[in-house]
Amino acid sequence: MSCFVFYQDASAYLDPGTGSYVLQMLIAGLLGALFFIKLSWKRMKIFISNLFSKNKDDKVFRE
Amino acid sequence: MIKFLENKGIPGSFRDPSGFLFYRNGSIYRQVNAVYKNNYDLLINSNLYKTLLDERLLVSHEEIDTEGAEPDKAYKVLKVERIPFISYPYEWCFSQLKDAALTTLRIQKMALNYGMSLKDASAYNIQFRKCKPIFIDTLSFEKYHEGEPWVAYRQFCQHFLAPLALMSYKDIRLNQLFRIFIDGISLDLASNLLPLRTYLKFSLLSHIHIHAKSQNYFADKAVKKNNRKMSRLSFLGLIDSLEAIVHNMKWEAKGTEWSDYYQDTNYTSNGFGHKKEIVTKYLEKSKPNTVWDLGANVGIFSRIASDRGMQTLSFDIDPAAVEKNYLRCASQNEVNILPLLSDLTNPSPSIGWGNEERMSLLERGPADALFALALIHHLVISNNLPFNKIAKFLSTICKTLIIEFIPKNDSQVKRLLTNREDIFPDYTCNAFEHEFKKFFKIRDSEKIKDSERTLYLMEGV
Numbered sequence: 001m002s003c004f005v006f007y008q009d010a011s012a013y014l015d016p017g018t019g020s021y022v023l024q025m026l027i028a029g030l031l032g033a034l035f036f037i038k039l040s041w042k043r044m045k046i047f048i049s050n051l052f053s054k055n056k057d058d059k060v061f062r063e
Numbered sequence: 064m065i066k067f068l069e070n071k072g073i074p075g076s077f078r079d080p081s082g083f084l085f086y087r088n089g090s091i092y093r094q095v096n097a098v099y100k101n102n103y104d105l106l107i108n109s110n111l112y113k114t115l116l117d118e119r120l121l122v123s124h125e126e127i128d129t130e131g132a133e134p135d136k137a138y139k140v141l142k143v144e145r146i147p148f149i150s151y152p153y154e155w156c157f158s159q160l161k162d163a164a165l166t167t168l169r170i171q172k173m174a175l176n177y178g179m180s181l182k183d184a185s186a187y188n189i190q191f192r193k194c195k196p197i198f199i200d201t202l203s204f205e206k207y208h209e210g211e212p213w214v215a216y217r218q219f220c221q222h223f224l225a226p227l228a229l230m231s232y233k234d235i236r237l238n239q240l241f242r243i244f245i246d247g248i249s250l251d252l253a254s255n256l257l258p259l260r261t262y263l264k265f266s267l268l269s270h271i272h273i274h275a276k277s278q279n280y281f282a283d284k285a286v287k288k289n290n291r292k293m294s295r296l297s298f299l300g301l302i303d304s305l306e307a308i309v310h311n312m313k314w315e316a317k318g319t320e321w322s323d324y325y326q327d328t329n330y331t332s333n334g335f336g337h338k339k340e341i342v343t344k345y346l347e348k349s350k351p352n353t354v355w356d357l358g359a360n361v362g363i364f365s366r367i368a369s370d371r372g373m374q375t376l377s378f379d380i381d382p383a384a385v386e387k388n389y390l391r392c393a394s395q396n397e398v399n400i401l402p403l404l405s406d407l408t409n410p411s412p413s414i415g416w417g418n419e420e421r422m423s424l425l426e427r428g429p430a431d432a433l434f435a436l437a438l439i440h441h442l443v444i445s446n447n448l449p450f451n452k453i454a455k456f457l458s459t460i461c462k463t464l465i466i467e468f469i470p471k472n473d474s475q476v477k478r479l480l481t482n483r484e485d486i487f488p489d490y491t492c493n494a495f496e497h498e499f500k501k502f503f504k505i506r507d508s509e510k511i512k513d514s515e516r517t518l519y520l521m522e523g524v
Binding site: 013014015016017018019020021022023024025026027028029030031032033034035036038 | 078079080081182183212213214215216217218220269273274276277278279280281282284286291293294296297298299300301303304
Protein backbone atom coordinates (compact mmCIF):
# COMPACT_ATOMS: atom_id res chain seq x y z
CA MET A 1 0.00 0.00 0.00
CA SER A 2 2.79 2.40 0.84
CA CYS A 3 4.51 2.28 -2.56
CA PHE A 4 4.17 5.36 -4.73
CA VAL A 5 6.17 7.47 -7.12
CA PHE A 6 7.46 10.83 -5.90
CA TYR A 7 8.50 13.39 -8.51
CA GLN A 8 10.72 16.29 -7.60
CA ASP A 9 10.55 19.26 -9.95
CA ALA A 10 13.50 21.66 -9.91
CA SER A 11 11.25 24.50 -8.73
CA ALA A 12 8.93 22.44 -6.49
CA TYR A 13 8.89 24.08 -3.10
CA LEU A 14 5.63 23.03 -1.51
CA ASP A 15 5.58 19.99 0.73
CA PRO A 16 2.74 17.97 -0.78
CA GLY A 17 2.41 15.93 2.42
CA THR A 18 2.87 12.16 2.24
CA GLY A 19 -0.66 11.45 3.51
CA SER A 20 -2.14 13.77 0.87
CA TYR A 21 -0.17 12.06 -1.88
CA VAL A 22 -1.18 8.61 -0.72
CA LEU A 23 -4.85 9.57 -0.42
CA GLN A 24 -4.89 10.94 -3.97
CA MET A 25 -3.50 7.63 -5.23
CA LEU A 26 -6.08 5.69 -3.24
CA ILE A 27 -9.10 7.63 -4.50
CA ALA A 28 -7.67 8.28 -7.98
CA GLY A 29 -9.32 5.26 -9.62
CA LEU A 30 -12.74 5.99 -8.18
CA LEU A 31 -12.61 9.73 -9.00
CA GLY A 32 -11.43 8.92 -12.51
CA ALA A 33 -14.26 6.45 -13.03
CA LEU A 34 -16.88 8.87 -11.68
CA PHE A 35 -15.52 11.60 -13.91
CA PHE A 36 -15.63 9.29 -16.92
CA ILE A 37 -19.28 8.41 -16.21
CA LYS A 38 -20.13 12.11 -15.76
CA LEU A 39 -18.48 13.03 -19.07
CA SER A 40 -20.16 10.13 -20.90
CA TRP A 41 -23.55 11.08 -19.47
CA LYS A 42 -23.08 14.70 -20.54
CA ARG A 43 -22.07 13.63 -24.05
CA MET A 44 -25.04 11.29 -24.29
CA LYS A 45 -27.44 14.05 -23.21
CA ILE A 46 -25.98 16.43 -25.80
CA PHE A 47 -26.18 13.72 -28.47
CA ILE A 48 -29.83 12.94 -27.65
CA SER A 49 -30.88 16.59 -27.44
CA ASN A 50 -29.14 17.26 -30.79
CA LEU A 51 -30.90 14.27 -32.29
CA PHE A 52 -34.31 15.53 -31.20
CA SER A 53 -33.67 19.14 -32.11
CA LYS A 54 -32.45 17.95 -35.53
CA ASN A 55 -35.63 15.95 -36.05
CA LYS A 56 -37.66 18.97 -34.97
CA ASP A 57 -35.75 21.25 -37.35
CA ASP A 58 -36.26 18.77 -40.18
CA LYS A 59 -39.96 18.64 -39.40
CA VAL A 60 -40.24 22.44 -39.33
CA PHE A 61 -38.28 22.59 -42.60
CA ARG A 62 -40.55 20.02 -44.25
CA GLU A 63 -43.65 21.90 -43.13
CA MET B 64 1.01 53.10 5.10
CA ILE B 65 3.67 50.43 4.72
CA LYS B 66 6.99 51.53 3.25
CA PHE B 67 8.61 48.78 1.19
CA LEU B 68 12.38 48.85 1.05
CA GLU B 69 13.80 49.88 -2.30
CA ASN B 70 15.10 46.91 -4.33
CA LYS B 71 14.32 44.44 -1.56
CA GLY B 72 11.91 41.51 -1.73
CA ILE B 73 8.42 42.33 -0.55
CA PRO B 74 7.59 40.45 2.67
CA GLY B 75 5.19 37.62 1.87
CA SER B 76 6.96 36.77 -1.38
CA PHE B 77 9.88 34.62 -0.29
CA ARG B 78 8.86 30.97 -0.01
CA ASP B 79 8.95 30.06 -3.70
CA PRO B 80 12.49 29.86 -5.16
CA SER B 81 11.01 30.53 -8.63
CA GLY B 82 11.16 34.27 -7.99
CA PHE B 83 9.93 37.10 -5.82
CA LEU B 84 8.28 40.52 -5.83
CA PHE B 85 10.30 43.63 -5.17
CA TYR B 86 9.68 47.34 -5.01
CA ARG B 87 11.50 49.98 -7.05
CA ASN B 88 10.66 53.66 -7.66
CA GLY B 89 7.03 53.32 -6.65
CA SER B 90 6.34 50.24 -8.80
CA ILE B 91 6.07 46.53 -8.05
CA TYR B 92 8.31 44.16 -10.03
CA ARG B 93 8.62 40.41 -10.10
CA GLN B 94 12.01 38.78 -10.58
CA VAL B 95 11.74 35.44 -12.38
CA ASN B 96 14.67 33.28 -11.32
CA ALA B 97 16.67 31.16 -13.76
CA VAL B 98 15.47 28.00 -11.98
CA TYR B 99 11.93 28.78 -13.24
CA LYS B 100 13.00 29.59 -16.85
CA ASN B 101 11.45 26.52 -18.53
CA ASN B 102 8.12 26.87 -16.75
CA TYR B 103 7.93 30.62 -17.41
CA ASP B 104 8.67 30.11 -21.10
CA LEU B 105 6.03 27.37 -21.26
CA LEU B 106 3.45 29.64 -19.59
CA ILE B 107 4.05 32.34 -22.20
CA ASN B 108 4.69 30.18 -25.30
CA SER B 109 1.81 27.76 -24.68
CA ASN B 110 -0.59 30.73 -24.77
CA LEU B 111 -1.84 29.88 -21.27
CA TYR B 112 -0.79 33.32 -20.03
CA LYS B 113 -2.73 35.06 -22.82
CA THR B 114 -5.79 32.85 -22.32
CA LEU B 115 -5.86 33.57 -18.58
CA LEU B 116 -5.44 37.28 -19.30
CA ASP B 117 -8.29 37.22 -21.83
CA GLU B 118 -10.51 35.55 -19.21
CA ARG B 119 -9.40 38.15 -16.63
CA LEU B 120 -8.13 35.42 -14.35
CA LEU B 121 -4.48 36.42 -14.00
CA VAL B 122 -2.75 39.76 -13.37
CA SER B 123 -0.95 41.13 -16.38
CA HIS B 124 2.73 41.95 -16.55
CA GLU B 125 5.24 43.49 -18.87
CA GLU B 126 8.74 42.13 -19.38
CA ILE B 127 11.19 44.91 -18.55
CA ASP B 128 14.78 45.19 -19.65
CA THR B 129 16.24 46.07 -16.29
CA GLU B 130 18.37 44.49 -13.60
CA GLY B 131 16.61 42.32 -11.01
CA ALA B 132 16.91 42.83 -7.27
CA GLU B 133 19.11 39.70 -7.13
CA PRO B 134 20.73 39.81 -10.59
CA ASP B 135 22.85 36.66 -10.17
CA LYS B 136 19.67 34.52 -9.96
CA ALA B 137 17.50 36.45 -12.41
CA TYR B 138 16.10 35.21 -15.71
CA LYS B 139 13.56 38.01 -16.34
CA VAL B 140 12.12 41.04 -14.61
CA LEU B 141 8.40 41.73 -14.93
CA LYS B 142 6.55 44.93 -14.15
CA VAL B 143 3.39 43.68 -12.50
CA GLU B 144 -0.11 45.10 -12.65
CA ARG B 145 -0.94 46.57 -9.26
CA ILE B 146 -4.01 45.50 -7.30
CA PRO B 147 -5.61 48.59 -5.69
CA PHE B 148 -6.14 46.96 -2.28
CA ILE B 149 -4.69 43.71 -0.98
CA SER B 150 -7.19 41.73 1.11
CA TYR B 151 -6.84 38.43 2.94
CA PRO B 152 -9.05 35.34 3.38
CA TYR B 153 -9.85 36.22 6.99
CA GLU B 154 -11.40 39.43 5.62
CA TRP B 155 -13.59 37.66 3.09
CA CYS B 156 -17.19 36.55 3.44
CA PHE B 157 -18.33 33.04 2.58
CA SER B 158 -19.04 33.70 -1.10
CA GLN B 159 -15.75 35.54 -1.59
CA LEU B 160 -13.81 32.51 -0.33
CA LYS B 161 -16.03 30.22 -2.39
CA ASP B 162 -15.46 32.31 -5.56
CA ALA B 163 -11.73 32.35 -4.83
CA ALA B 164 -11.76 28.53 -4.56
CA LEU B 165 -13.74 28.11 -7.80
CA THR B 166 -11.41 30.54 -9.59
CA THR B 167 -8.37 28.53 -8.45
CA LEU B 168 -9.93 25.30 -9.76
CA ARG B 169 -10.99 26.94 -13.02
CA ILE B 170 -7.41 28.14 -13.55
CA GLN B 171 -6.11 24.66 -12.74
CA LYS B 172 -8.43 23.11 -15.37
CA MET B 173 -7.35 25.67 -17.97
CA ALA B 174 -3.69 25.11 -17.09
CA LEU B 175 -4.11 21.35 -17.69
CA ASN B 176 -5.43 22.08 -21.18
CA TYR B 177 -2.12 23.80 -21.89
CA GLY B 178 0.08 21.11 -20.35
CA MET B 179 0.62 22.93 -17.08
CA SER B 180 -0.58 22.62 -13.49
CA LEU B 181 -0.70 24.79 -10.38
CA LYS B 182 2.14 23.97 -8.02
CA ASP B 183 0.42 25.75 -5.15
CA ALA B 184 -3.17 26.62 -4.28
CA SER B 185 -2.86 29.28 -1.63
CA ALA B 186 -5.87 31.47 -0.90
CA TYR B 187 -3.39 34.36 -0.69
CA ASN B 188 -2.74 33.94 -4.43
CA ILE B 189 -6.22 35.29 -5.06
CA GLN B 190 -7.12 38.96 -4.82
CA PHE B 191 -10.25 40.89 -5.71
CA ARG B 192 -9.95 43.30 -8.62
CA LYS B 193 -13.11 45.12 -9.68
CA CYS B 194 -14.84 42.93 -7.09
CA LYS B 195 -13.91 39.75 -9.00
CA PRO B 196 -11.33 37.16 -7.97
CA ILE B 197 -8.05 37.23 -9.86
CA PHE B 198 -4.92 35.09 -9.55
CA ILE B 199 -1.83 37.13 -8.71
CA ASP B 200 1.04 34.63 -8.73
CA THR B 201 2.44 34.31 -12.25
CA LEU B 202 5.05 31.84 -11.01
CA SER B 203 2.57 29.25 -9.70
CA PHE B 204 2.44 27.28 -12.94
CA GLU B 205 4.62 24.28 -13.72
CA LYS B 206 4.77 21.69 -16.48
CA TYR B 207 2.24 18.91 -15.94
CA HIS B 208 3.80 15.44 -15.93
CA GLU B 209 1.17 12.81 -16.59
CA GLY B 210 1.17 10.30 -13.77
CA GLU B 211 1.87 12.79 -10.99
CA PRO B 212 -0.74 13.56 -8.36
CA TRP B 213 -1.61 17.21 -7.63
CA VAL B 214 1.17 18.67 -5.53
CA ALA B 215 -1.12 21.44 -4.23
CA TYR B 216 -4.00 19.14 -3.19
CA ARG B 217 -3.17 19.38 0.53
CA GLN B 218 -2.89 23.18 0.33
CA PHE B 219 -6.16 23.52 -1.57
CA CYS B 220 -7.96 21.48 1.10
CA GLN B 221 -6.42 23.54 3.91
CA HIS B 222 -6.92 26.94 2.30
CA PHE B 223 -10.35 26.46 0.74
CA LEU B 224 -12.17 23.23 1.42
CA ALA B 225 -11.72 23.07 5.21
CA PRO B 226 -12.60 26.72 5.93
CA LEU B 227 -15.59 26.63 3.56
CA ALA B 228 -16.88 23.40 5.13
CA LEU B 229 -16.44 24.84 8.64
CA MET B 230 -18.23 28.06 7.65
CA SER B 231 -21.02 26.16 5.94
CA TYR B 232 -21.57 23.25 8.36
CA LYS B 233 -20.37 24.61 11.70
CA ASP B 234 -20.07 28.37 12.20
CA ILE B 235 -19.56 31.21 9.75
CA ARG B 236 -17.01 32.87 12.07
CA LEU B 237 -14.54 29.98 11.75
CA ASN B 238 -12.83 31.63 8.76
CA GLN B 239 -11.10 33.67 11.46
CA LEU B 240 -8.89 30.62 12.06
CA PHE B 241 -7.00 31.91 9.01
CA ARG B 242 -5.62 34.63 11.25
CA ILE B 243 -3.95 32.02 13.45
CA PHE B 244 -2.91 29.44 10.86
CA ILE B 245 -0.92 31.08 8.08
CA ASP B 246 -1.02 27.97 5.85
CA GLY B 247 -4.73 27.32 6.09
CA ILE B 248 -6.74 25.23 8.52
CA SER B 249 -5.18 21.87 9.38
CA LEU B 250 -7.39 19.03 8.25
CA ASP B 251 -7.29 17.21 11.59
CA LEU B 252 -8.61 20.36 13.26
CA ALA B 253 -11.31 20.76 10.61
CA SER B 254 -12.21 17.09 10.93
CA ASN B 255 -12.56 17.44 14.72
CA LEU B 256 -14.72 20.54 14.46
CA LEU B 257 -17.05 19.44 11.67
CA PRO B 258 -20.36 17.83 12.70
CA LEU B 259 -20.78 14.05 12.38
CA ARG B 260 -23.24 14.41 9.51
CA THR B 261 -20.34 15.50 7.26
CA TYR B 262 -19.06 11.88 7.49
CA LEU B 263 -22.13 10.91 5.50
CA LYS B 264 -21.08 13.03 2.53
CA PHE B 265 -18.59 11.07 0.45
CA SER B 266 -16.78 14.19 -0.76
CA LEU B 267 -16.18 15.60 2.72
CA LEU B 268 -15.50 12.14 4.12
CA SER B 269 -12.72 11.56 1.61
CA HIS B 270 -11.21 15.06 1.14
CA ILE B 271 -11.31 16.10 4.79
CA HIS B 272 -11.92 13.25 7.27
CA ILE B 273 -9.99 10.40 5.60
CA HIS B 274 -7.47 12.93 4.28
CA ALA B 275 -6.78 14.07 7.86
CA LYS B 276 -6.39 10.45 9.02
CA SER B 277 -4.07 9.71 6.10
CA GLN B 278 -1.91 12.74 6.96
CA ASN B 279 -1.64 11.64 10.58
CA TYR B 280 -0.92 8.01 9.66
CA PHE B 281 1.84 8.83 7.16
CA ALA B 282 3.31 11.78 9.09
CA ASP B 283 6.32 9.79 10.29
CA LYS B 284 6.45 7.02 7.68
CA ALA B 285 8.83 6.68 4.78
CA VAL B 286 7.14 5.79 1.52
CA LYS B 287 8.87 3.64 -1.08
CA LYS B 288 8.77 4.40 -4.76
CA ASN B 289 7.25 2.20 -7.43
CA ASN B 290 5.58 2.76 -10.76
CA ARG B 291 2.04 3.50 -9.61
CA LYS B 292 0.78 6.66 -11.30
CA MET B 293 -2.25 8.93 -11.30
CA SER B 294 -3.77 9.06 -14.78
CA ARG B 295 -4.81 12.33 -16.38
CA LEU B 296 -8.44 11.20 -16.16
CA SER B 297 -8.09 10.62 -12.41
CA PHE B 298 -6.37 14.00 -12.04
CA LEU B 299 -9.29 15.66 -13.84
CA GLY B 300 -11.66 13.61 -11.69
CA LEU B 301 -9.99 14.98 -8.55
CA ILE B 302 -10.34 18.60 -9.73
CA ASP B 303 -13.94 17.95 -10.82
CA SER B 304 -14.75 16.39 -7.45
CA LEU B 305 -13.30 19.39 -5.58
CA GLU B 306 -15.18 21.77 -7.86
CA ALA B 307 -18.48 19.95 -7.24
CA ILE B 308 -18.06 20.07 -3.44
CA VAL B 309 -17.17 23.76 -3.42
CA HIS B 310 -19.98 24.56 -5.83
CA ASN B 311 -22.53 22.81 -3.61
CA MET B 312 -21.32 24.44 -0.40
CA LYS B 313 -23.94 26.93 0.84
CA TRP B 314 -24.37 29.50 3.56
CA GLU B 315 -27.44 31.67 3.89
CA ALA B 316 -26.86 35.24 5.08
CA LYS B 317 -29.41 35.66 7.83
CA GLY B 318 -29.86 35.62 11.56
CA THR B 319 -26.72 37.55 12.50
CA GLU B 320 -26.79 40.70 14.61
CA TRP B 321 -26.70 43.34 11.88
CA SER B 322 -28.03 41.62 8.79
CA ASP B 323 -31.47 43.23 9.06
CA TYR B 324 -30.20 46.57 10.38
CA TYR B 325 -31.90 48.77 7.80
CA GLN B 326 -35.28 47.25 8.61
CA ASP B 327 -34.65 48.27 12.20
CA THR B 328 -33.42 51.89 12.17
CA ASN B 329 -35.11 54.94 13.59
CA TYR B 330 -34.80 57.12 10.47
CA THR B 331 -37.81 58.45 8.65
CA SER B 332 -37.51 58.11 4.89
CA ASN B 333 -37.10 61.88 4.80
CA GLY B 334 -34.25 61.75 7.31
CA PHE B 335 -32.57 58.85 5.55
CA GLY B 336 -32.75 60.70 2.22
CA HIS B 337 -31.35 63.84 3.82
CA LYS B 338 -28.44 61.87 5.29
CA LYS B 339 -27.61 60.56 1.80
CA GLU B 340 -27.75 64.13 0.43
CA ILE B 341 -25.31 65.42 3.04
CA VAL B 342 -22.88 62.53 2.46
CA THR B 343 -23.04 63.21 -1.29
CA LYS B 344 -22.39 66.92 -0.71
CA TYR B 345 -19.39 66.19 1.53
CA LEU B 346 -17.95 63.74 -1.02
CA GLU B 347 -18.28 66.33 -3.76
CA LYS B 348 -16.51 68.85 -1.55
CA SER B 349 -13.60 66.57 -0.66
CA LYS B 350 -13.30 64.63 -3.98
CA PRO B 351 -11.49 61.55 -2.63
CA ASN B 352 -10.11 58.79 -4.87
CA THR B 353 -10.35 56.12 -2.18
CA VAL B 354 -13.06 55.73 0.46
CA TRP B 355 -13.28 53.36 3.41
CA ASP B 356 -16.75 52.92 4.84
CA LEU B 357 -16.46 51.55 8.39
CA GLY B 358 -19.52 49.76 9.69
CA ALA B 359 -20.94 49.83 6.18
CA ASN B 360 -23.55 47.11 6.74
CA VAL B 361 -24.80 46.16 3.25
CA GLY B 362 -23.08 49.17 1.67
CA ILE B 363 -25.91 51.63 1.01
CA PHE B 364 -23.70 54.64 1.78
CA SER B 365 -20.61 53.02 0.28
CA ARG B 366 -22.41 53.09 -3.05
CA ILE B 367 -22.74 56.87 -2.96
CA ALA B 368 -18.95 56.88 -3.28
CA SER B 369 -18.47 53.85 -5.55
CA ASP B 370 -21.19 55.01 -7.97
CA ARG B 371 -19.08 58.15 -8.44
CA GLY B 372 -16.03 56.11 -9.48
CA MET B 373 -14.30 56.28 -6.08
CA GLN B 374 -12.50 53.07 -5.07
CA THR B 375 -14.54 52.07 -2.05
CA LEU B 376 -13.93 49.49 0.65
CA SER B 377 -17.10 48.58 2.47
CA PHE B 378 -16.11 47.15 5.87
CA ASP B 379 -18.41 45.49 8.35
CA ILE B 380 -18.04 43.17 11.33
CA ASP B 381 -21.10 41.13 10.38
CA PRO B 382 -20.51 38.17 7.99
CA ALA B 383 -24.13 38.28 6.78
CA ALA B 384 -23.97 41.98 5.93
CA VAL B 385 -20.69 41.50 4.03
CA GLU B 386 -22.15 38.46 2.26
CA LYS B 387 -25.24 40.39 1.12
CA ASN B 388 -23.06 43.32 0.06
CA TYR B 389 -20.71 41.07 -1.95
CA LEU B 390 -23.54 39.15 -3.62
CA ARG B 391 -25.04 42.45 -4.72
CA CYS B 392 -21.68 43.58 -6.14
CA ALA B 393 -21.36 40.30 -8.01
CA SER B 394 -24.91 40.33 -9.39
CA GLN B 395 -24.75 44.00 -10.43
CA ASN B 396 -21.19 43.78 -11.78
CA GLU B 397 -20.12 46.65 -9.58
CA VAL B 398 -16.44 47.44 -10.07
CA ASN B 399 -15.56 50.21 -7.61
CA ILE B 400 -16.62 48.59 -4.36
CA LEU B 401 -15.12 45.77 -2.34
CA PRO B 402 -17.00 44.52 0.76
CA LEU B 403 -14.70 43.17 3.48
CA LEU B 404 -15.07 41.72 6.93
CA SER B 405 -13.42 43.74 9.67
CA ASP B 406 -13.79 44.19 13.39
CA LEU B 407 -12.81 47.81 13.87
CA THR B 408 -12.08 47.22 17.57
CA ASN B 409 -9.56 44.56 16.56
CA PRO B 410 -8.49 45.25 12.95
CA SER B 411 -6.38 42.77 10.98
CA PRO B 412 -2.88 42.64 12.47
CA SER B 413 0.33 42.01 10.53
CA ILE B 414 0.94 38.26 10.65
CA GLY B 415 3.29 35.58 9.40
CA TRP B 416 7.07 35.34 9.47
CA GLY B 417 8.59 38.33 11.28
CA ASN B 418 5.03 39.68 11.61
CA GLU B 419 5.33 41.04 8.08
CA GLU B 420 4.06 38.43 5.61
CA ARG B 421 0.50 39.77 5.64
CA MET B 422 -0.04 43.47 6.20
CA SER B 423 -2.13 44.94 8.97
CA LEU B 424 -5.14 47.03 8.02
CA LEU B 425 -3.28 50.20 9.01
CA GLU B 426 -0.35 49.34 6.75
CA ARG B 427 -2.77 49.19 3.82
CA GLY B 428 -4.10 52.70 4.43
CA PRO B 429 -4.68 55.55 4.67
CA ALA B 430 -7.84 56.19 2.69
CA ASP B 431 -8.50 59.60 1.18
CA ALA B 432 -11.88 59.67 2.90
CA LEU B 433 -13.51 57.64 5.63
CA PHE B 434 -17.15 57.15 6.53
CA ALA B 435 -17.97 56.57 10.19
CA LEU B 436 -21.74 56.67 9.94
CA ALA B 437 -23.90 55.43 12.82
CA LEU B 438 -20.72 54.01 14.32
CA ILE B 439 -19.47 56.24 17.13
CA HIS B 440 -22.13 55.22 19.69
CA HIS B 441 -21.21 51.53 19.23
CA LEU B 442 -17.53 52.28 19.79
CA VAL B 443 -18.10 54.45 22.87
CA ILE B 444 -21.02 52.70 24.56
CA SER B 445 -20.64 49.06 23.48
CA ASN B 446 -16.84 49.01 23.52
CA ASN B 447 -15.96 51.61 26.16
CA LEU B 448 -13.68 53.50 23.78
CA PRO B 449 -13.01 57.14 24.72
CA PHE B 450 -13.53 59.84 22.02
CA ASN B 451 -9.84 60.69 22.17
CA LYS B 452 -8.72 57.19 21.20
CA ILE B 453 -11.29 56.97 18.41
CA ALA B 454 -10.26 60.34 16.94
CA LYS B 455 -6.57 59.45 17.14
CA PHE B 456 -7.08 56.08 15.42
CA LEU B 457 -9.32 57.48 12.68
CA SER B 458 -6.76 60.23 11.98
CA THR B 459 -4.16 57.53 11.19
CA ILE B 460 -6.30 55.84 8.55
CA CYS B 461 -7.81 58.78 6.65
CA LYS B 462 -7.26 62.31 5.44
CA THR B 463 -10.94 63.32 5.30
CA LEU B 464 -13.52 62.08 7.77
CA ILE B 465 -17.28 62.04 7.29
CA ILE B 466 -18.65 61.14 10.69
CA GLU B 467 -22.08 61.02 12.30
CA PHE B 468 -22.66 61.90 15.93
CA ILE B 469 -25.63 60.26 17.59
CA PRO B 470 -26.63 61.78 20.95
CA LYS B 471 -27.96 59.97 24.00
CA ASN B 472 -31.58 60.94 23.34
CA ASP B 473 -31.51 58.94 20.08
CA SER B 474 -33.50 55.72 20.36
CA GLN B 475 -30.56 53.57 19.12
CA VAL B 476 -28.31 54.92 21.88
CA LYS B 477 -31.09 54.46 24.44
CA ARG B 478 -31.33 50.84 23.33
CA LEU B 479 -27.60 50.30 23.86
CA LEU B 480 -27.98 51.69 27.38
CA THR B 481 -31.08 49.65 28.25
CA ASN B 482 -29.28 46.81 29.95
CA ARG B 483 -26.20 48.52 31.28
CA GLU B 484 -25.32 51.33 33.63
CA ASP B 485 -24.73 54.68 31.96
CA ILE B 486 -21.08 55.32 32.80
CA PHE B 487 -20.69 57.77 29.93
CA PRO B 488 -21.33 61.27 31.34
CA ASP B 489 -18.94 62.69 28.72
CA TYR B 490 -20.86 61.26 25.79
CA THR B 491 -22.01 64.68 24.53
CA CYS B 492 -21.77 66.55 21.27
CA ASN B 493 -19.49 69.17 22.84
CA ALA B 494 -17.05 66.57 24.20
CA PHE B 495 -17.08 64.80 20.83
CA GLU B 496 -16.20 68.00 18.95
CA HIS B 497 -13.59 68.98 21.54
CA GLU B 498 -11.68 65.70 21.25
CA PHE B 499 -11.95 65.39 17.48
CA LYS B 500 -10.66 68.95 17.01
CA LYS B 501 -7.32 67.75 18.42
CA PHE B 502 -6.83 65.59 15.31
CA PHE B 503 -9.17 67.11 12.71
CA LYS B 504 -10.39 70.47 11.49
CA ILE B 505 -14.20 70.61 11.27
CA ARG B 506 -14.99 71.94 7.79
CA ASP B 507 -18.74 71.57 7.92
CA SER B 508 -21.55 70.05 9.97
CA GLU B 509 -25.28 69.61 9.46
CA LYS B 510 -28.13 68.19 11.50
CA ILE B 511 -30.02 65.34 9.80
CA LYS B 512 -33.73 66.11 9.32
CA ASP B 513 -36.28 64.35 11.57
CA SER B 514 -33.51 63.12 13.88
CA GLU B 515 -31.18 64.16 16.68
CA ARG B 516 -28.12 63.20 14.67
CA THR B 517 -25.43 65.43 13.13
CA LEU B 518 -23.05 64.78 10.25
CA TYR B 519 -19.58 66.30 10.16
CA LEU B 520 -17.01 66.82 7.44
CA MET B 521 -13.52 66.91 8.96
CA GLU B 522 -10.00 67.21 7.57
CA GLY B 523 -6.92 65.74 9.25
CA VAL B 524 -4.60 68.38 10.74
